[in-house]
Amino acid sequence: MARLSLNQRVQWLPLALAAVCTAALALLLFTGVRLAARLQSASSALQLASGLTAQPQLLRSELTLIQRGLETQTYVGDSLRSLAAGRTTSNQAYARLETAMRAAGLAARTDAASRYAQARTHWQPLDDGLARLEKTRSAGLYADSAGGSTLTASGTALKRAVDELLATQSHNTAALAGELGDLAALVRTAVVRDGQSLRTLLLGGAGLASLLLATMLYFAWRAGQAARAASEAQRQIGNILGTVREGLFLIARDGRIGGAHSDSLVALLRAPAPAGQTFEELLRPLVDEKTLLGAGKFLGLLWKDKVNEELIESVNPLSQIEVNFQRAQGPAEQRYLSFSFRRARGAGAGTDFVLGVVADVTDRVLLQRELEQLRASNDSQSSLLLQLLQTEPVQLQSFLNNVEVGVRRCNALLRSPGIGAAELQQKIQGVFREMHSLKGEAAALGMDSFVERTHAVEELLAALREQAGLAGDDFVGVVVKLDDLLSHQQLLAAMQERVDQARNAAVSASDIPPDKHGDTAVISTRAAPAPRPAGLEQILQRLAREVSAPGAREVRLACEGLERVPAEYAGVVRDISIQMVRNAIVHGIEARDERAAAGKPPVGTIRIRFSEASPQEYSLLVEDDGQGLDPARIRDHALERGLLDVEQAAALNQTGAYRMIFQPGFSTASEVTEHAGRGVGLDVVNTTVRECGGRIGISTQPGKYTRFKMMLPRHDATDPAQSSAA
């Protein structure tokens, strides 16, 4: 059972007092009315009793007048009528007295009832005697004679009856008067007593009325106070709602928004006052259908009192939404709003309203984004610095130069005129080759940030290659990514310059004798001298480790003669070797299990040999002991990729099949990875060799080996004919 609080008790006390006073006053008034009625009856009884007290004497006087009239033979008719009237009046008075006594409660009192009964007892014989007299006619009482008037027989009878009545009722009349006198005294006492009671009652009523009035005044005072407090609270709430920056509003169970809300709500939502609108109607212009649906479900959960509102806060779909407010002129205004909801409980146990709070969190969101970008940039720069420090400086410098050249070559391709379908496809292939070549070199150097970027360009180009109705503007993404790649290259170049400066400074300092410079000795031991430029073999070894790492294959790389590559072919041999090693690992060398099943050593071997094949040519041989080339498989893949139609595939001989693997877009890899799947690697090799005026030879045996032999012309070679002539 709910117990009333002290405050509630204080509020209810005057009300209870007023109710008690009113009830008591009503009771008093009721009692007073009854007492007044009794007093009225008692007064009437007193008046009647007093009147009756004189009645016997009046009747006796009338009887005496009749007696004397009869004796003197005078007219007695008036007295007889007066006597009859007196009797009637007396009888009526007795009846009324009895009624009045009963109404005044005197009938219940023994003494008064006894007096009344005795008075009636004494009245009864007199009443009977008077009744008899009434039967006597007043005429014919006298007879005239010579000797004067004499009583007639009826006159004589009347006189006898009057004499007898006077004689017999003399004592009775006196007693009757006495009884009535006593009765009157008793009634008077009762009247006085009732009067006093009524006075007391009236005084009590006046007291109660005063108390009631005081209570009412107290109530009025309290009501005034409450009204003033409510008015003040209303004013304060108005101030809060007008000042607070958040949009505050209440949602009722039917989804409607209450009339009271903060002024900011209108400004935040750029909408008229939402009073009477449903929350859904308010929200609809701000969010999409999915969010609207989610918000409805979330509010539904809030109405369920068993659901913990703290726990469901995390699923609030409106915790942060982006909205665009259209303006009459200029761009739409983009803001971020955050809605939060709390249950609002009234006096009852259940939820009466849901309090909605909406705030503009645009500044916070933008600041947060800036911080995240800054953090990402810092992380990225740390990672780049690590890449720089791990890469041999000369290799890095060479690579960065190659990136710049590669991007410029791509840009030149894109800049070249021609927007026909074939020309656009050629541009795609050209940029693809450049990117693939750079990606290979980046992977070999472990420059992941470049691998990611070049791979991203390849992804874009791959999508364009398959796109129907290709147009120039489809290349916007490619250009933007090339721009990013170049920016990245410039960033790394700038970083490398600083690192080099720091290294040089450290090396210079190490030349100073340690005994003169204290800490310099420590610096000189920590700052290692710039490492000797790593050779192509080291790059290829690293590439082999990188490419084979994700798979279940293991590779041993055997290099020969790479240190004898002349400067004019350094870049070419590097590019070709990188692509060929990558190609051999991805497509040639089998997984350990397969090799074991085929009776091969578990570690695959790739041999690279550079040599002077003749006075006119260099030879670059790349051989792996992998699965070899399978013409049937090549044909199937060419068919699948649409590089051949069915007839062409059927006519494809072994040499043709081997030639297919150099086609742009050809790959037998089942999925695209950073290292394979685009069908660009051998295209790069083919293009590079041809650009040098060289040629490629292939020999293979399925399940045994694949050997590529690239013949590159020697530019320092003398014409044999000229030599012989000399």
Add this chain to the structure above:
Amino acid sequence: MIAGNGTAMTLESEVGVFVAGVLHYFASSVQQAARCGTPHLALSERPEIADYTGIIRISGKRTGLVAFTAPKSMLSVMLMRMQETDMSHENLCDLVGEIANTLSGNARRDFGHQFQISVPEVVAGRGGTLEYPAQGRPIVIPIEWRNYHARLIVCLQ
């Protein structure tokens, strides 16, 4: 009011908005579609401008400019296509300014309040260069219409 999609626009999509704006102008106002050449970067030199150039400058999330530059001959033919007989210098300036204004409108519509876009300005005279942001690398998008060549230059950083 339009609900935001919550994704920030990339430079690629921003450039795409301007390219689409120019192509749409040709398709709707000139009623003859233009074609877009393959975009490229202005690496070594600042891109030269043609006879008339309409420019809008952008600040806010990115800083830079967008310019549409076209030869007088091309703009004259465009005016003819638009039933205009007055080929005066002022009208040619107005046309290139209107194209820049269209680009400005598209940018306002698609980029929201993160970009502040200037009132379009017109430069008349061939061979000059524009003031680009220090770190920006202009992207040049060739616009081919009939046998004429215009360029859209976008440089945002």
